[in-house]
Amino acid sequence: MQIVPGLHLVDGMAGGIVNAYVWERPDGGLTLIDTGMPKDAAKILAFVRSLDSERLDRIIVTHGDIDHIGGLAEVQSATGARVICHAVEKEVVEGSKIREMGSSVFSRAYSPLADAVTRRFMGYKPVDHVDELVLDKQMLPEGLQVIHVPGHTPGQIALYQADRGILIVGDAFGSRGGKLNMPTAMATPRKDIARDSIRKLAALKDVEIICCGHGAPVTVDAQARLQAFAESLDEG
């Protein structure tokens, strides 16, 4: 589905639970943003083929959760695309470090369990290696600026194109049921930092379109809704 010219939502992934996007670059290439669950790789590849898969040569992952990097290894090996993520997220994306869920006793027990479940039962295999590491404020060939938005994971990034007011936020927040909301509490070890990240995004100018990792794109009153959401965090 085309959200706006040059920005597509991959249709039909994981029953519509999680989103991946395809961005048409000014140089004619395609960049995939996030890769869904392991079983979503085939759907992503089919979607990219419909646009011309020869053009897919870059994959940006917003963060290293299974529902964003699940299809990464398969899509990467099918296309040879370069893999890009924040420097802090590299080891989780490459599978050499476990995704931490938090510092509580429960979370310390839960993180390795969740890791084992995703590897053994969901058929997840991490990508061999990340090709490019990015940092806050970096401008990418996509014409997108990197915005580091930690809290949900330490190295999560959002992507922002100022001229057209397009903001892709990963799981910095979600848009389920037409409402903006915090990322899942159990999978957000630093909620204070996650709230700061949302405030950082709400300070951006002229946001017209918001694309979340979960939920429908926000295309109406995006800036006002994001600012109201960020202000509501102070009350909570």
Ligand SMILES: [Zn+2]
């Ligand atoms: Zn996530």
